[in-house]
Amino acid sequence: MIEIRIDELLEERGRTFYWLAKETGISHTTLWRLKKGRAVGINFPTLEQICRTLSCQPGDVLKLAVEEKAGKKPAAKGRRPSGSRKANGT
Numbered sequence: 001m002i003e004i005r006i007d008e009l010l011e012e013r014g015r016t017f018y019w020l021a022k023e024t025g026i027s028h029t030t031l032w033r034l035k036k037g038r039a040v041g042i043n044f045p046t047l048e049q050i051c052r053t054l055s056c057q058p059g060d061v062l063k064l065a066v067e068e069k070a071g072k073k074p075a076a077k078g079r080r081p082s083g084s085r086k087a088n089g090t
Contacts, residue, residue: 003063004034024049
């Protein structure tokens with residue numbers, strides 16, 4: 001999962017979320033979705049505007065989060081393992 005680090009960058013610079021929306025011209029809703037991890041993507045022009053306004057690089061805004069592996073995935077509901085048969089032999 002890729003995280004957007006807007007809050008951290010704003011805090012480092014002593015700026016607010018509302019300031020970023022005003023300075024970039026990016027809608028508050030779009031920035032909120034990015035901030036909360038609700039966005040499915042980010043357009044390059046949006047990323048560029050954030051970077052120019054915060055004087056940073058795209059790698060400062062984006063972070064690859066470490067995902068924990070919980071082990072083996074459980075079998076899908078209603079499916080039997082390969083080679084298994086019902087008790088009646090079908």
